[in-house]
Each structure stands twice: as C-alpha cells, then as structure tokens.
Amino acid sequence: MRDFMGVTRALGDENRVRALMALRGRELCLCQIIELLELAPSTVSKHMSILKQARLVDTRKSGRWVFYRLAGNGAAPEVQGAIAWLCKSLERDSFIVQDDDHLQEILKWDLSILCAAQGRKVNETC
C-alpha cells in the first residue's frame, strides 16, 4: 500500500505527468525536461526525484548529465500498470501532443548548448 500510494501521489502533479509522458520511447537529460516544463532546475530535480522514489523512472548518470527513462520490464507490476494507463489515457491529449512537438525542437539542440543556454532567457533566434 505504501508503495502504491507513492505512485499515486507521484501521478498527482501535472508537471510530473508531463515529464513521464515526455519519456515515452526515449531517455531525456534533466536539462531537456527543464526546457520542456519551463520550471526552475531545482523544481524539476525535485519532481524527478519523486518519480524516481516511486520507481516510475530509472536514471543513468553520464558525466555531469543525468538521464531519465521510464521504468521498464523489471519494474513492479503496479508501476508498469501505471505507465500503461498513463500512456493510453493521454497519448492523444492536446497538451501532451503540444509537449511532443516542443520536444522535437528541444531534441534538435546539442545538450551542452541547451544546458549553457538555460537561466539566460534564451532568444529563440540565436
């Protein structure tokens, strides 16, 4: 029960749900999720740590970067069920589709450039 409630609480925030949906079929660096959600790095880090504690995501560290991915086949059944339910319910949601589009743009940028640009009110044109 404790574990299960950890999952439901984790799913109870819109930004965390958006982050999970963004991780469908790919892994993302924290800075890419920051860019997507347009929130402070500390806020996004906290969100991701909540998702990790609920076992909804796994992480991989590569140098200074931390990559997140959805929990896979090794995960607990309730976690896999949650992810399946989430994806099925929101796949066609207009906000999620919009995020998907936004992500396509974000993914075009080199990670180091993206990270360096954060916190400096990036101008879209340069």
Next chain:
Amino acid sequence: MRDFMGVTRALGDENRVRALMALRGRELCLCQIIELLELAPSTVSKHMSILKQARLVDTRKSGRWVFYRLAGNGAAPEVQGAIAWLCKSLERDSFIVQDDDHLQEILKWDLSILCAAQGRKVNETC
C-alpha cells in the same frame, strides 16, 4: 488533461483508495464507508464528493441514504483504466484484505442501526 488530473489527484489519498477498493462488486451507503474508514462523516462525505467529481464513482439516493458504486462500463476509458489498475495492484494488499474483513462485519449490521450508532462510540458487544 484536466479530467485525467482529477482522477490522479483523487487517487492520491489513501482513504479515498480504500473507499474505492471497498466498493468492488457492491454498493455501499455513506455510513458504511464512514464506519470502515473511521473518520468524521463530513470528512468522508468530502472524500466521496471528490471521487464523484473525478467520475470514479456513481451515486444513488434512496431516502436519506446515499449509495456509492464504482463507475461502470459507461465511464470514460481513463476512469475504467484507473479502476482496473487499482484493483489489480491492491487486491492482495494486506491493508485492503483487512478492510475486506472489516467490511464483512459491517455488512452484517442493519443500515439504520449502523447509522444510529455512529458518533456514540459503539461498544462491539451491544
């Protein structure tokens, strides 16, 4: 998205999850749920209204009593998915099994007696 978050928020409270699980395969009167959760009537009423707003439960009014049941086949897919996920994840949870046992006892009581007994620190033996 708005509707979906309504569901996830509703699932984010342990007492609401317990109430939903209690409704598997039967309908219950509010006073029976009050007895199960051992919370104030106003608190339980609020919980159930949140579940109703999320469309996770339907209600039927019969005189002074209000009966709750899980949303059925007519419900939105994300709601049905949520209920299915919930039941599959918690069916064997020890807290839920304990609630199931407790409910068996509660169901033995006549509704009017149960309601009348609430708020008066019922002695198990009378």
Next chain:
DNA sequence: CCGATATTTCGCCATATAGCGAATTATATC
C-alpha cells in the same frame, strides 16, 4: 589544483489539502 557547469539540497513562502465540529439541507416519521 582551479574554475566552470549540471544537478541536488536547503530554506523559505504561498497555496492546497485533510481533518474536525457546527450549521444547514433534505428526507422520513410522527
């Protein structure tokens, strides 16, 4: 070793939420 940089942790604030009891509403019974 010394910055620079990505992430996390900490401290704080504003808001949301769960809980209760009292007051209100709706319905049944007298």
Next chain:
DNA sequence: GATATAATTCGCTATATGGCGAAATATCGG
C-alpha cells in the same frame, strides 16, 4: 407541521506540497 436523522456545506486549523533562489555537491576541462 414538528421532530429526528443522514448527508452536505461551511469555517477553521494543522500539515503537506510546489515553487523559487542560494548554497552545496559532483564532475569536466584546463
């Protein structure tokens, strides 16, 4: 109509949560 009763709404309090910026941590490049 008056009274009793099941449920809801209201007002309040205590706690939890999401947000940020500053400070701390970890890692890379010189």
